Amino acid sequence: MNKKRLFTPGPVSIPPEVSLKCAEPILHHRTPEFQKILKGVLEDLQYVFQTSEPVVLFAASGTGAMEASVSNLLSAGDKAIMISAGKFGERWIELGKAYGVECVVIELEYGQAVDPQQVETALKEHPDAKAVYATLCETSTATRIDLVALGNVVRQSDAVLVVDAVSALCAEELRTDEWGIDVVVSGSQKGLMMPPGLAFISVGARAQKLLGQSNLPKYYFSLEKALKSREKTDTPFTPAVSLVKGLGTALQLIREEGIENVWKRHAVLASATRAGVQGLGLEVFSQAPSNVVTAFNVPEGVDGAGLVKWIRDKLGVSFAGGQGSLKGKIVRVAHLGWVDELDIYQAMSALEIALDRNGYHVEFGAAVRAAEEAIAAESAASVETG
Ligand code: PMP
Numbered sequence: 001m002n003k004k005r006l007f008t009p010g011p012v013s014i015p016p017e018v019s020l021k022c023a024e025p026i027l028h029h030r031t032p033e034f035q036k037i038l039k040g041v042l043e044d045l046q047y048v049f050q051t052s053e054p055v056v057l058f059a060a061s062g063t064g065a066m067e068a069s070v071s072n073l074l075s076a077g078d079k080a081i082m083i084s085a086g087k088f089g090e091r092w093i094e095l096g097k098a099y100g101v102e103c104v105v106i107e108l109e110y111g112q113a114v115d116p117q118q119v120e121t122a123l124k125e126h127p128d129a130k131a132v133y134a135t136l137c138e139t140s141t142a143t144r145i146d147l148v149a150l151g152n153v154v155r156q157s158d159a160v161l162v163v164d165a166v167s168a169l170c171a172e173e174l175r176t177d178e179w180g181i182d183v184v185v186s187g188s189q190k191g192l193m194m195p196p197g198l199a200f201i202s203v204g205a206r207a208q209k210l211l212g213q214s215n216l217p218k219y220y221f222s223l224e225k226a227l228k229s230r231e232k233t234d235t236p237f238t239p240a241v242s243l244v245k246g247l248g249t250a251l252q253l254i255r256e257e258g259i260e261n262v263w264k265r266h267a268v269l270a271s272a273t274r275a276g277v278q279g280l281g282l283e284v285f286s287q288a289p290s291n292v293v294t295a296f297n298v299p300e301g302v303d304g305a306g307l308v309k310w311i312r313d314k315l316g317v318s319f320a321g322g323q324g325s326l327k328g329k330i331v332r333v334a335h336l337g338w339v340d341e342l343d344i345y346q347a348m349s350a351l352e353i354a355l356d357r358n359g360y361h362v363e364f365g366a367a368v369r370a371a372e373e374a375i376a377a378e379s380a381a382s383v384e385t386g
Contacts, residue, residue, distance in 0.1 A: 002316030007321060009139045009167050009293040012337035013198050013252060015315040018193060022246035023048040029241055030234075037248050039233045044251035045200060046135075046168065046191070048259060049184055051176040055202040056226040059227055059240040062166035062187025065199035067095055068221040069162045069183050073207055075215045076100040081122050081132045081159070083114045087140035087323050088164055092133040099216050104129060110141045110326060112340045116149040123157045130210070131160045136168035138324045142295035142332055144172055151179040160207050166190060168341035169200075170254065171292040171336055182207040188203040188243065191262075191292075193250045197243045203227065238242040250261040266291040266382050268378050269335040269344050272371040277333070278350040279370025280355065280362055285330045291363075292322070304328040307358050313359075317350040344371050 006013045027034045029172060045055040058064050059064035070092075082092040085108035100133055104126050104337050106118050132154050137144050143192060147163065154161040160182035165174055169184075170191025176184050181204070203223055205210075225236040249316040270291040274284050277296040285295035298304035305328045308321040319321050320332040333347050348367035356360050 005315075005317045005346060007320075007334050007349075008318045009332060009336055010335065011373075012193065012339075014193050014195060015119070015250070017253070018246045018250045019075045020083040020223070021249040022195065022242045022253050022303060024242070024245060027241055027245070029209070029239055034180055034241065034244075036088060037245055038235070038239070041244055041248050042230065042233065044255060046202075046250075048180065048254060049200075049202045050174060050184075050259070051184070051187065051202050051204070052200055053204045054179070054201055054227055054230055055237070056223065056230050057235070057244075058199045058201075058221060058226070059197060059237075059243075059326055060199040060221075060256050061189070061196055062164075062199050063091065064187060064221060065185035065187070065201040066164060066166075067187055067203055068199075068218070068223055069133075070095045070099050070101065071216045071218040072214050072223040073160065073162070073183070073210045073223060074099065075213065075377065078131075079104060079120065079126055079129045080131050081106060081126065083119065083132070083134045085112055085114065085141065085143065086110055086135070086138040088135045088138055088166070089193050092135070092164070094193050095273075097131070102184050110208065111286045112150045113143050113145045114150070116146060116153045119150060120153045120156075123159060126329075127157070129157075131162055134162070135160045135164040136167075136174065137290040137292040137331075139167040139293060140326065141286055141330075142290050142293045143288050144168070144290040144292075146181050147181070147286070148171075150180055161208065162207075164182055167292045167336065168290070170259070170262050172290065173263045174216045176202055176204070188247065191266075191337050193253070194247055194248065195243065198247060212357075213259075217258050217384065263291070265340075266335065268375060270294060270338060271378065272341070272344050272374040273335050273347070275374035276344065276367040276371035277351070279375040280352065292336050292376055293332045295330045295332045297321075298329055298331055299355075302355070304331055307331060307354055310352055310358055315350050315353065317347070319347075319351075341375055344375075351385070
């Protein structure tokens with residue numbers, strides 16, 4: 001018998017109260033009862049995104065909102081700066097190309113975070129760029145960018161800043177309005193502790209101005225339509241009723257914990273995970289490690305893809321392997337969403353067992369102990385600072 005345990009950067013495990021809410025009898029969406037739920041969800045999303053601007057939702061995975069941010073803000077032949085340092089940065093370029101956008105690419109090695117000065121230079125060289133597309137946590141490399149600095153740079157230009165926070169929402173500090181982020185996209189199956197199936201996009205005032213000018217094709221993913229319906233607490237098409245209900249419960253849990261505490265919890269669990277893998281003599285892959293997921297280099301002599309498969313098949317534990325050129329070279333352990341301290345110890349214990357059985361010598365307990373010590377140090381520090 002194996003219990004299933006997810007430590008993947010989406011989908012994530014979800015709280016039972018969210019599952020139960022999703023399983024309730026279906027409501028019709030054009031009823032006061034559903035409208036009340038939708039109203040709460042739309043308001044709570046603004047809280048989680050830290051914005052007073054509207055956030056709208058689509059029945060799609062996160063990529064649907066990414067696509068909407070291209071097809072609604074730009075026109076054919078427009079120029080956009082795409083920051084790419086992994087699979088999801090590459091997705092911005094693919095989307096841009098699919099819509100005939102001229103992509104100015106800032107390409108970085110996997111594991112690196114963009115230096116905002118590179119973006120400043122690109123904006124000076126391309127003053128006609130309409131938008132900058134960035135990824136807050138590049139999930140494929142477990143790397144986080146400095147969004148405050150990036151926001152400051154882009155704000156000096158006429159371009160809008162669009163941020164993929166599909167995996168980062170709730171896990172990384174994100175202050176949309178305060179940091180001058182025009183558009184943020186996300187999805188349900190990550191920090192929001194929900195099943196897959198909902199995509200979100202916040203649309204700031206500067207971005208709203210672009211909507212009327214955009215001539216790219218769109219229909220279901222029209223932000224103008226979605227925003228217009230939102231004014232009446234409605235959606236243009238049938239919403240994913242059960243998911244919206246579940247989201248209401250998930251957002252309530254986040255409200256109760258407080259978004260700043262949610263960010264803090266992710267930061268503490270991320271540092272414990274890094275300490276854990278380092279406690280086994282492993283090396284953290286990223287130059288700027290995220291609070292969403294931790295990637296470590298697979299030690300010499302171990303088959304990375306085989307290790308991930310072994311952990312899943314033998315222990316019921318899902319880690320993520322490397323993608324693209326990192327296939328087999330890194331393993332990613334997520335600490336995202338409905339995760340607490342004891343979950344991290346389980347993940348570290350599973351890692352120790354799997355490495356031992358797959359040809360890498362471990363001192364049993366070393367990863368668990370290092371993670372426990374990191375959390376103990378963290379709680380001692382927070383007691384001192386009150
Ligand atoms: N961007 C990032 C940073 C992601 O982590 C993901 C999902 N792993 C996506 C985009 C794509 O989201 P989805 O699979 O929900 O379309």
